[in-house]
Amino acid sequence: MMTPELLRKMPKVQLHCHLEGTLRAATFIDLARKHGVALTYRPHGAGPFPADEPPADAADPYAFKDFEGFLLTFAAVSRSLAEPADYKLLAAQYLQDAIAQNVMYAELFVSPSVWRFFHKSIDVRACMAAVREACEAARESEGIEAAFIVDLTRNFGVESAMHTAKLAVEMQDLGVIGVGLGGDEAHYPAEMFEGCFDFARANGLHCVAHAGENAGAASVRAAVETLHAERIGHGIRALEDPAVVQLLVEKKIPLEICPTSNFLTGVALGEAPHPLVEIDAAGCVVTIDADDPAIFKTTLTDELAYAAEVAGDDAPLRFTRNAIEAAFASPQTKDRLRKRLDALSPEA
Numbered sequence: 167m168m169t170p171e172l173l174r175k176m177p178k179v180q181l182h183c184h185l186e187g188t189l190r191a192a193t194f195i196d197l198a199r200k201h202g203v204a205l206t207y208r209p210h211g212a213g214p215f216p217a218d219e220p221p222a223d224a225a226d227p228y229a230f231k232d233f234e235g236f237l238l239t240f241a242a243v244s245r246s247l248a249e250p251a252d253y254k255l256l257a258a259q260y261l262q263d264a265i266a267q268n269v270m271y272a273e274l275f276v277s278p279s280v281w282r283f284f285h286k287s288i289d290v291r292a293c294m295a296a297v298r299e300a301c302e303a304a305r306e307s308e309g310i311e312a313a314f315i316v317d318l319t320r321n322f323g324v325e326s327a328m329h330t331a332k333l334a335v336e337m338q339d340l341g342v343i344g345v346g347l348g349g350d351e352a353h354y355p356a357e358m359f360e361g362c363f364d365f366a367r368a369n370g371l372h373c374v375a376h377a378g379e380n381a382g383a384a385s386v387r388a389a390v391e392t393l394h395a396e397r398i399g400h401g402i403r404a405l406e407d408p409a410v411v412q413l414l415v416e417k418k419i420p421l422e423i424c425p426t427s428n429f430l431t432g433v434a435l436g437e438a439p440h441p442l443v444e445i446d447a448a449g450c451v452v453t454i455d456a457d458d459p460a461i462f463k464t465t466l467t468d469e470l471a472y473a474a475e476v477a478g479d480d481a482p483l484r485f486t487r488n489a490i491e492a493a494f495a496s497p498q499t500k501d502r503l504r505k506r507l508d509a510l511s512p513e514a
């Protein structure tokens with residue numbers, strides 16, 4: 167039986183966590199005050215984000231009602247992060263929270279195209295260097311390893327995505343190992359970004375994509391067949407087409423599933439068990455993460471506890487083993503992670 171204490175102590179791997187989405191609410195309020203920006207982002211006129219959200223309540227700046235509202239919240243959080251010192255603080259607090267739940271290895275999404283949208287002259291490289299510095303310090307003292315996947319962000323279009331892919335290639339010396347594709351999946355399909363992904367892959371980066379979250383199974387197929395995504399973020403709407411589920415099973419493409427995120431953005435319905443149960447039963451490779459844990463008021467430990475509740479007591483270990491195999495870590499790191507997990511449960 168996985169007790170809450172055992173779950174907290176269990177060595178963990180994060181494959182779907184947006185660094186900006188780990189910003190603690192109190193720190194968001196401090197940074198927004200420091201830079202004189204509102205807790206809500208409401209674009210004027212046409213822009214990449216929708217415009218019908220009520221102002222955020224300082225008592226709960228992370229309240230939102232649907233997927234578009236979530237994107238606006240993520241935008242507001244990103245706007246509060248304006249300079250390298252802010253990113254260093256963000257990373258340091260993320261690391262504290264990760265170490266507290268025994269995360270040993272993390273591939274974190276960062277979204278520099280969103281940073282640039284709000285701060286035209288931001289020095290992306292300096293911000294990444296600040297994040298990297300915090301991660302290196304934690305690696306030396308606590309053994310936690312972190313790498314970065316640069317999100318190309320659908321909403322800003324192809325030109326911005328290509329610019330960001332080039333930045334990603336140039337930041338491999340700062341721990342960038344891949345590109346991803348988040349944002350408005352319904353209006354900016356994978357096909358638009360094929361060239362950006364080809365470019366990133368040709369320059370040594372791994373490729374992953376959010377798909378089957380805010381659009382259906384065809385979007386998952388496009389992420390696999392057109393972008394050659396090695397993992398799919400969410401992917402739960404693959405269930406709308408058995409042939410796409412079969413494609414994921416055959417190609418052994420891991421899914422990074424984040425239950426609370428799906429419930430809060432309305433992608434999954436709260437009254438039914440999360441679709442991860444059906445995805446798992448179909449034979450797909452399931453991994454679990456928390457997406458934007460601070461914004462969604464959850465943790466990886468909480469998400470794994472939920473997985474145990476709906477998919478069985480063995481699910482946290484099983485899905486963590488899947489995450490180790492699905493990670494882009496070195497063979498040595500994977501071996502170290504396997505040994506740590508074996509030490510926790512010699513019988514597993």
Ligand SMILES: [Zn+2]
Nearest residue numbers: 348376399457
């Ligand atoms: Zn995500």
